[in-house]
Amino acid sequence: MRITAGDIIAIGPGKISLLEAIDETGSLTAGAKTLDMSYRRAWLLLDELNGSLKRPAVTSAKGGPEGGGSELTDVGRQLIELYRRIESTAVEACAEDLKQMLHLLAR
Amino acid sequence: MRITAGDIIAIGPGKISLLEAIDETGSLTAGAKTLDMSYRRAWLLLDELNGSLKRPAVTSAKGGPEGGGSELTDVGRQLIELYRRIESTAVEACAEDLKQMLHLLAR
Numbered sequence: 747m748r749i750t751a752g753d754i755i756a757i758g759p760g761k762i763s764l765l766e767a768i769d770e771t772g773s774l775t776a777g778a779k780t781l782d783m784s785y786r787r788a789w790l791l792l793d794e795l796n797g798s799l800k801r802p803a804v805t806s807a808k809g810g811p812e813g814g815g816s817e818l819t820d821v822g823r824q825l826i827e828l829y830r831r832i833e834s835t836a837v838e839a840c841a842e843d844l845k846q847m848l849h850l851l852a853r
Numbered sequence: 854m855r856i857t858a859g860d861i862i863a864i865g866p867g868k869i870s871l872l873e874a875i876d877e878t879g880s881l882t883a884g885a886k887t888l889d890m891s892y893r894r895a896w897l898l899l900d901e902l903n904g905s906l907k908r909p910a911v912t913s914a915k916g917g918p919e920g921g922g923s924e925l926t927d928v929g930r931q932l933i934e935l936y937r938r939i940e941s942t943a944v945e946a947c948a949e950d951l952k953q954m955l956h957l958l959a960r
Binding site for chain 2: 759824838844
């Protein structure tokens, strides 16, 4: 599930998984690694996410990515919670139609 | 909203809008044009979509893209209907959480 507002803002599985990985590992570098994501891609995703929010989802301690570690803000935690709840509510509400759609797919 | 099954199959707004545009215009070329999409991108999207389905969503008459025109199959129509219904059901079921998520976004 990917939430878009206009063409610009998108909250999707990549950004949410990244937030969860940062939360688990305490750093952007380590979080990216658990997702098999390059540091560069993770940094860009997070930069885009923070730029689309009123307040950032992650703060980094001084010392840079290697030195300081990263921590989720309240906004970051709220985003994860909302996204995961929206995902499960939507899947539940649409179960029958999703099943029919899966029947059309060759797998 | 984008529906993924594993990493490979994705039904999202681009493919569904393309099906709708082909249905309205009767051809891939004209459909792509109404979406400001290159013919090449439209062809690739449709090829990927057809490849992910048990039966194709669109059939093209002989004569190629310029000559023959394209038509939706029953599967194509079903996909549009299911996708649009899933979308509206999900938005309705998640209205409150989506509203809260939008509040976090800078717009």
